Amino acid sequence: DQQVKQNSPSLSVQEGRISILNCDYTNSMFDYFLWYKKYPAEGPTFLISISSIKDKNEDGRFTVFLNKSAKHLSLHIVPSQPGDSAVYFCAASANEKLTFGTGTRLTIIP
Amino acid sequence: ETGVTQTPRHLVMGMTNKKSLKCEQHLGHNAMYWYKQSAKKPLELMFVYNFKEQTENNSVPSRFSPECPNSSHLFLHLHTLQPEDSALYLCASSHGQGFYEQYFGPGTRLTVT
Numbered sequence: 001d002q003q004v005k006q007n008s009p010s011l012s013v014q015e016g017r018i019s020i021l022n023c024d025y026t027n028s029m030f031d032y033f034l035w036y037k038k039y040p041a042e043g044p045t046f047l048i049s050i051s052s053i054k055d056k057n058e059d060g061r062f063t064v065f066l067n068k069s070a071k072h073l074s075l076h077i078v079p080s081q082p083g084d085s086a087v088y089f090c091a092a093s094a095n096e097k098l099t100f101g102t103g104t105r106l107t108i109i110p
Numbered sequence: 111e112t113g114v115t116q117t118p119r120h121l122v123m124g125m126t127n128k129k130s131l132k133c134e135q136h137l138g139h140n141a142m143y144w145y146k147q148s149a150k151k152p153l154e155l156m157f158v159y160n161f162k163e164q165t166e167n168n169s170v171p172s173r174f175s176p177e178c179p180n181s182s183h184l185f186l187h188l189h190t191l192q193p194e195d196s197a198l199y200l201c202a203s204s205h206g207q208g209f210y211e212q213y214f215g216p217g218t219r220l221t222v223t
Contacts (some may be wrong), residue, residue: 002152032210042155043114043200043214089153093210097166100153 003027004092006101014109017065019077021104023090026071030092030099035064035075038103047088048075080108112136114215116201122221131186131218133201141207142184144176147198147217157183162206183201191222 004053005024009015013019030050035043050057050064052072057064063076073092077084090101114135123129135142144156156165159178173195175187184201198219203213 004152034210036214041216043116043202043216046213047212068174070127096207097155097158098210098212102150 001026002102003030004090004099004101006088006090006104008104009102010107011065011103012109013080015082016079019075019080019084019106019108021075021077021088021090021106022072023101024071025073025092027092027094027099028071029094032093033064033066033073034091034093034098035062036089036091036100040087044089064082073085077106083107084108112211114201114203116121116199117217118214118218119216120219120221122223123188124223125191125192125193126221128187128189130188131199131201131220133183133184133186133214133215135201135215137203137213139203139205140181141204142178142181143204143212144184144186145200146179148201153200157186158207163180165207170188172206184189188220193222196220196222 003026034049035047037047038044048062065074087103087105089103091098117132118180141160145153147153155168156170157176162178177185198217200217204212
C-alpha cells in the first residue's frame with residue numbers, strides 16, 4: 001500500500017510557464033514533507049521542504065503548498081526553465097523515516 | 111571529493127557471486143542510509159545507521175548485509191542474490207537520523223544474472 005502517491009508519471013510544460021507537480025498521501029502521521037529532484041545518472045538532490053504546521057514555503061522559483069485536510073502536496077515552479085527537466089520525488093516523514101513517491105518526470109519544452 | 115560517493119557505479123553479478131557496494135560521505139554527517147529503487151517503484155528504505163549503530167532494518171533479506179565501520183563509510187555486502195534484486199542502490203546521509211534532508215550518492219546500478 002503506497003502511502004505517498006504521485007499519480008502523474010510525466011508532465012510536459014512550455015519554458016517560462018508554471019509547472020505544478022502533485023503528491024497525495026494517506027498517513028496522517030506524516031509531519032514533514034520534502035521534494036527531491038533527480039537528473040539521470042545522479043542521486044536525488046533535496047529541493048524544498050515544508051513542515052506540517054505550515055501551508056506554504058517558498059524558495060526562489062520553487063513553492064511548496066500543503067493542504068493537510070486533503071492530504072495533498074504540490075510543488076510549483078515558475079517560471080519553468082530547461083534545466084528543471086528532471087524526475088521529481090515527493091517524500092513524507094514520520095518517526096524519522098522518509099517515504100517516497102514514485103516520481104514525476106518533468107520535461108520543459110523550449 | 112565532496113558530497114556522497116558510491117562505488118562501483120555499475121555492477122553485474124551472478125547469483126552465486128559475492129560483491130560489496132561502497133558508500134562514502136564527506137559531509138560530516140552522522141546518519142547513513144541504504145535505499146533500493148526498482149523500476150517504477152518508490153525508493154525503499156533498507157537500512158539506517160546512526161552514529162555507526164544500525165537503527166533500522168526494513169525487513170531486508172539476509173542476502174544483503176550492511177556494514178558501517180565509521181560515520182563516513184557504509185558498505186552493502188551482497189551474496190547469493192536473485193534476479194529480482196536487480197535495481198539501483200542508493201546511499202544517503204544526513205546530519206542525524208532526525209534530520210529529514212538527506213543527501214544522496216549517484217547510486218550503483220546492480221544487475222543480477
